Structure formats: structure tokens, C-alpha cells
Amino acid sequence: MQRLKHLVITLDGPAGAGKSTIAKCLAKRLGISYLDTGAMYRALTLKALRLKVNLEDEEALAVLAQKTVIAFTEVSDSSLHVTLDGEDVAEAIRSSEVTNNTFYIARAGKVRELMVRWQQAIGQAHSIVTDGRDQGTVAFPKATYKFYVDANFEERVGRRMRELEEAGKTVDFEELKKDMQERDHKDFTRAVGPLKKADDAITIDSTYTNVEQTVEMIIKYIK
Numbered sequence: 274m275q276r277l278k279h280l281v282i283t284l285d286g287p288a289g290a291g292k293s294t295i296a297k298c299l300a301k302r303l304g305i306s307y308l309d310t311g312a313m314y315r316a317l318t319l320k321a322l323r324l325k326v327n328l329e330d331e332e333a334l335a336v337l338a339q340k341t342v343i344a345f346t347e348v349s350d351s352s353l354h355v356t357l358d359g360e361d362v363a364e365a366i367r368s369s370e371v372t373n374n375t376f377y378i379a380r381a382g383k384v385r386e387l388m389v390r391w392q393q394a395i396g397q398a399h400s401i402v403t404d405g406r407d408q409g410t411v412a413f414p415k416a417t418y419k420f421y422v423d424a425n426f427e428e429r430v431g432r433r434m435r436e437l438e439e440a441g442k443t444v445d446f447e448e449l450k451k452d453m454q455e456r457d458h459k460d461f462t463r464a465v466g467p468l469k470k471a472d473d474a475i476t477i478d479s480t481y482t483n484v485e486q487t488v489e490m491i492i493k494y495i496k
């Protein structure tokens with residue numbers, strides 16, 4: 274595909290819809306960078322947990338965020354790993370403890386402001402495919418292309434389950450279902466940066482398509 278001008282492509286949607294795999298694959302196809310904004314929230318959650326910062330204290334979380342450097346480095350297989358103050362935390366941020374506590378960070382308005390500023394700086398410097406919850410609505414309202422990636426709930430739980438199992442984790446389907454229901458609810462209802470389809474985003478239903486097919490669907494919209 275012919276390399277276009279500066280591109281910002283946003284992929285928002287709920288957990289387990291396949292956004293990150295799709296975004297990674299799409300970025301590779303287009304020869305541009307992939308920005309995993311969920312990893313940023315997860316990295317700060319990890320730091321707050323390690324330092325035992327009171328997760329209910331939004332001011333303390335904002336101070337912590339200001340003293341934190343979250344970046345992405347390319348590793349040998351050309352995938353990007355998130356670093357927290359220089360430490361590769363790509364694996365540590367996927368623990369269930371981090372997953373289940375990220376909402377504290379995600380609902381803190383001042384933390385979100387900072388995260389969005391960091392994301393915008395990356396989007397200004399590079400052409401990106403960025404995935405998250407608020408990328409098309411808050412971080413990049415003028416993105417070149419906006420997509421809202423969704424899939425039915427049972428399918429999303431199944432995908433997350435397979436992902437965790439592949440990472441060698443044992444999971445209880447009913448428990449995971451409950452966790453994801455709660456996470457969805459928190460993502461949709463928080464006061465700042467909630468998960469929301471941008472009015473001008475194209476909805477992509479990935480329930481019945483695999484990654485390659487979904488990426489093809491998206492590429493058709495990108496001229």
C-alpha cells in the first residue's frame with residue numbers, strides 16, 4: 274500500500290474485542306507505529322501498586338504520574354514493549370492484579386489529561402494506529418480515520434480467556450465473565466474519558482471475523 278501523509282488511526286472499543294491484535298497488524302501493514310494506550314494506564318497502575326499509593330487518592334495518582342516516564346521500546350521481534358521508568362514491564366502489566374486495579378488510574382481526571390498529552394505528542398511525532406477507549410473522542414478528535422471495534426460479549430470473554438491461557442494462566446470462565454462485565458461497566462460509565470464511539474467513527478464488528486479479515490475490512494476504508 275502506498276505510504277500516505279501523516280496518519281492517525283484510532284481504534285476504540287471494549288476489552289476483548291481484539292483491538293490490540295488488530296491495531297498491531299494494521300500498523301504493520303501500513304508501515305506505521307502502534308500505540309497501546311491501555312499499556313500506559315496499566316504501567317502506571319503497576320507503579321502505584323508497587324509503591325502502595327492510595328488508589329482512591331486522585332491527587333496522589335496525578336503526582337505519581339508526573340514523576341513517571343512511560344515509553345515504548347522496540348524489542349528483537351520488532352514488537353513494542355512498554356517501559357516504566359526505563360524498566361520493561363510488558364509482562365508485569367498483564368497480571369490480573371493490574372488489570373483489576375487499572376480503573377482507579379483510568380478514572381482520575383488529572384492522570385487522563387497527562388496520558389492524553391503524552392499520546393498526542395506521540396501522534397504528532399509519528400504516524401500511528403492507536404488503540405484505547407477515548408482515542409477518537411478525546412485524544413485525537415481530528416484523527417485521519419476512526420474505528421470502533423466491537424464484538425459480542427461471549428466472544429470477547431472467550432477471546433480473553435484464550436489469550437490468558439496462551440500466556441500460561443489458569444482462568445475460570447464465569448469469574449472472567451464477571452470481571453469483564455465490571456470492567457465494561459466502569460469503562461462505559463466513568464465521568465472522564467469514558468468508552469464511547471465517536472460520532473464519526475466507523476463501527477467494525479469483529480465477532481465473526483478473524484484478525485486478518487478484520488484488518489482487511491478496516492483497510493478497505495483507508496484509501
Ligand code: C5P
Pocket residue numbers: 288310311312314315375376379404405406407408456460466
Ligand atoms: O486496553 P486494555 O485492556 O489494556 O486497557 C486497560 C484499562 O485501561 C481499560 O480497562 C481502561 O479502563 C483503561 N484505558 C483507558 N483509556 C485508554 C486505554 C485504556 O481508560 N485509552
